[in-house]
Every structure is written in structure tokens, then in C-alpha cells.
Amino acid sequence: MTEIHTPRLLLRHWQEDDLVPMADINADPVVMRWTGDGSVLDLEQTAQAIERWEEEWDEEGFGLFAVELLASGELAGFAGLSVPEYLPEALPCVEISWRLGRQFWGQGYASEAAQAVLEFALVDRGLDRVLAIDRLGNEASQNVVNKLGMVFERETSDPEFGHALTVHSIDLTEYQA
Known part of the structure; x- marks a missing residue:
């Protein structure tokens, strides 16, 4: 089982007791405003999402990690890799993403987790390139993308929602530079 330790975080596979705290995160409209059409997810939808995330680990050899704070054991959210099926024009590719509960914002956790995931993708998994796909205007996410050293490729629109x-993107050469 793949786990990543950073100075303050444990990135790990999902556990049964992660469901309720992740559902709480997904139920927050402020957290979800940049995702899809901005709809929140309930407990059942979160359970289905976690099941899909775990299946991606089996199918792809990567997926979304549960992000746990080492100091308290709290679930802060997720960070990891996925295939962005929602944006066919970008395929084939792998996307890095993260979602943390609002109480964990502004403390550098997203950047710390994303940096660890990026190293996992490019070094451990040997991926050639990783994308970050964000809604225009999501400045907090854009700050993380910039800290990762990712390079702007293009603007496009979400084929389902029009955003x-x-x-x-970043590749191993850019990552090591």
C-alpha cells in the first residue's frame, strides 16, 4: 500500500472512518464552488466517489490519497492523481488535484500535499507529464499550481458546464530544473 509522509501530512489510502469527514468537506458550498457545477455532495455521493477513487488505484496504479494531519490524525481532504475524463481534449493525460476542508486552508497543506503527489507522479510512477486543470478565477488553486512550477498551456472550457x-503542465525535466 502506497503512503507518503511529508513533514506535517500523511497521504494514504482511504479508510472506512474517512467517509463522514470527507462528506462534511464535500457538503460545504464554499469548498465545492470551483468543482463541476458547484453542487455539494451528500454522504452517499461521497461514498461513491471514494469507491471510484479507490478503483482508480487498482486500474491506473495511482489515485487520490486521503490527506491526514500527522499532529491530530484529522482528515484534511484529498490530494492525488486522476485521469480527467471530463476533459476529453486533454486525453491521454494525468491530472493532479486537491480538495481540503475550509478549516485547513491558508496553512500550506495543499501545497505540501501537491508537491508530494507531484514527486510521486514524476519520480515514483514515472509519468512523463502531469496537468493541473483549474477553473479560471480560482486564485487559491492557482497559487498552488504556481508553487509547483507548472507552466501555463492554454485556456479552454469545461465541455459539460461551460466554465x-x-x-x-509540468514534465520531469521541468520538475528537476
């Missing part, structure tokens, strides 16, 4: 998206 403007930005696509950034």
Missing part, C-alpha cells in the same frame, strides 16, 4: 478552465 473557463486553465491548463498547466
